[in-house]
Amino acid sequence: xxxxxxxxxxxxxxxxxxxxxxxxxxxxxxxxxxxxxxxxxxxxxxxxxxxxxxxxxxxxxxxxxxxxxxxxxxxxxxxxxxxxxxxxxxxxxxxxxxxxxxxxxxxxxxxxxx
Amino acid sequence: xxxxxxxxxxxxxxxxxxxxxxxxxxxxxxxxxxxxxxxxxxxxxxxxxxxxxxxxxxxxxxxxxxxxxxxxxxxxxxxxxxxxxxxxxxxxxxxxxxxxxxxxxxxxxxxxxxxxxxxxxxxxxxxxxxxxxxxxx
Numbered sequence: 001x002x003x004x005x006x007x008x009x010x011x012x013x014x015x016x017x018x019x020x021x022x023x024x025x026x027x028x029x030x031x032x033x034x035x036x037x038x039x040x041x042x043x044x045x046x047x048x049x050x051x052x053x054x055x056x057x058x059x060x061x062x063x064x065x066x067x068x069x070x071x072x073x074x075x076x077x078x079x080x081x082x083x084x085x086x087x088x089x090x091x092x093x094x095x096x097x098x099x100x101x102x103x104x105x106x107x108x109x110x111x112x113x114x
Numbered sequence: 115x116x117x118x119x120x121x122x123x124x125x126x127x128x129x130x131x132x133x134x135x136x137x138x139x140x141x142x143x144x145x146x147x148x149x150x151x152x153x154x155x156x157x158x159x160x161x162x163x164x165x166x167x168x169x170x171x172x173x174x175x176x177x178x179x180x181x182x183x184x185x186x187x188x189x190x191x192x193x194x195x196x197x198x199x200x201x202x203x204x205x206x207x208x209x210x211x212x213x214x215x216x217x218x219x220x221x222x223x224x225x226x227x228x229x230x231x232x233x234x235x236x237x238x239x240x241x242x243x244x245x246x247x248x249x250x251x
Contacts, residue, residue, distance in 0.1 A: 034215035038155050039224055051215045058130030062158045064151060
């Protein structure tokens with residue numbers, strides 16, 4: 001699924017790095033625990049999270065995650081947005097809960113990481 | 115090539131800068147993406163550990179054609195029981211560290227998983243030195 005299509009599904013707003021129009025999201029992992037994010041291979045994976053701080057972005061940078069779906073109406077500050085641009089990470093902000101976001105993506109054919 | 119970085123106690127705003135810088139360097143050098151991934155995940159885990167638990171320290175990274183050697187040396191409380199610290203899920207992280215999304219007790223086991231060699235020298239009340247090697251060949 002393309003990033004813009006994913007954003008539309010969750011009534012999301014795009015921020016951070018410009019959208020890579022060719023990038024395909026195939027899998028999702030939902031976690032507020034960055035320690036767990038670092039444990040798995042995250043190729044073509046969107047991180048669904050409510051953790052909104054610099055370390056969310058740093059963790060995604062190390063894990064090669066290109067798209068973050070930030071739920072619960074969390075609002076990244078300017079520093080975070082700058083860091084996202086610098087790290088080539090696109091953020092989709094959504095008002096929906098993590099449970100709802102996970103359900104929408106699962107229903108649309110996005111696969112779980114495991 | 116040799117790189118040195120400083121670690122500041124509790125500075126979660128800048129934590130990860132060293133790992134980020136090393137990642138960019140390895141990309142520029144054309145290192146295989148799988149090796150970049152395990153190098154920076156291991157370094158990032160060690161960097162976060164030092165920021166979270168120590169009073170300050172340094173990161174030294176040496177890169178040659180065959181391997182990447184990373185040494186994270188801190189002044190800090192040390193690790194009283196290394197066997198316990200290597201177990202998944204064991205953690206002494208503070209509530210502040212947990213609020214940042216860390217402290218699940220996965221750091222050292224994940225470093226071991228992502229490196230070819232891991233050496234930990236620790237002395238209670240003095241500090242800890244973590245030496246990690248990733249072989250490129």
